[in-house]
Amino acid sequence: MSAPEGVRCTLMRGGTSKGAYFLAGDLPAEPAARDALLLRVMGSPDPRQIDGLGGGHPLTSKVAVVSGSADPDADVDYLFLQVAVDAPEVTDRQNCGNLLAGVGPFAVERGLVPAGDTETSVRIRMLNTGELAVATFPTPGGRVDPTGTAAISGVPGTAAAVVVEFPQGTGPLLPTGNVRDTVAGTEVTCVDNGMPVVLIPAAALGVGGHETPAELEGDAVLAGRLREIRSAAGRLMGLGDVEGTTVPKLTLLAPPRDGGAVATRTFIPVRCHTSIGVLGAASVAAGLRLPGGVGEGIARLPGSGDRVRVEHPTGFLEVDVRVDPGLPVVRRTAVVRTARKIFDGTVYPRSARAAPTPAQRPGGHHDSAAS
Structure with missing residues (x-):
């Protein structure tokens, strides 16, 4: 069997999480094939994720899939996928606001959005819920600069501030209709x-x-x-x-x-x-x-x-x-978050031979509107 084909990937810390960022066009379009590949990329299922990019914890076993958006109110689309650590499961039932902090810089560096001379705002449609967010971050000289003085708890050191603003949502603030x-x-x-x-x-x-x-x-x-x-x-x-x-x-x-x-x-x-x-x-x-x-x-x-x-x-x-x-x-x-690119290159997933397939649970990756 030939060696697995590599996939271009950027590993980023976004907020207090860490995940693999991909352009949607670099992954299989069919969800089951995409998720099977991501399990192999992250090294799941395995408590240590020793054979992949994951860090053995839900906060470091995350994926952002980014593409240009057809929505006139957005520049890019962002799909968040949570890859289980010790089970062959991938789900899109929730958003991730931490990885969201890295979507704007990633989109600029991959050429999806042009950078401004001093700062750039990227309008993001979160496909998990259909909601929108705007991320604003410094781009001096038209380049993403991750250095800065913003500090967030749970992350050592400082970095450039990424201000993420969310417009008023369309769903009910109180899903049950009651405050208690x-x-x-x-x-x-x-x-x-x-x-x-x-x-x-x-x-x-x-x-x-x-x-x-x-x-x-x-x-x-x-x-x-x-x-x-x-x-x-x-x-x-x-x-x-x-x-x-x-x-x-x-x-x-x-x-x-x-x-x-x-x-x-x-x-x-x-x-x-x-x-x-x-x-x-x-x-x-x-x-x-x-x-x-x-x-x-x-x-x-x-x-x-x-x-x-x-x-x-x-x-x-x-x-x-x-x-x-x-x-x-x-x-x-x-909110104010920070993000930093850790590496950009090619990730080589483990062989698909004998690899577990994603679990098909009700409300799994085919039910993106639920969150």
């Missing part, structure tokens, strides 16, 4: 400001909410309660059977400790996030702005301005969010 619901005997707030999230007071589950991710992952009683809540909340939010999917996320809320508005611990869906996703944080921040939500009495919101500092296990993420609680709708959401 009782799910599996626990009061929660179900919110979707770009990512379906279930907000849960940590104390309601018998934990403090400031534990390390490892401590929370090791709590078998907590894991059982979270599975129960997630299953019931998924149906209540119109997501159907969420077993085997990555949404909704579950975020535990606790009083802040480091000057922020709230402390969070987020599950994706069973691993505890070492930080928090961009879109997840946007949903948390919007949920805290809703009178009557479960964050009341826990969060310490600033007295003025739109900025909400969301604490997470390795620092914080600041979200500018403006909510009209009477409707309720979010009028504006923006």
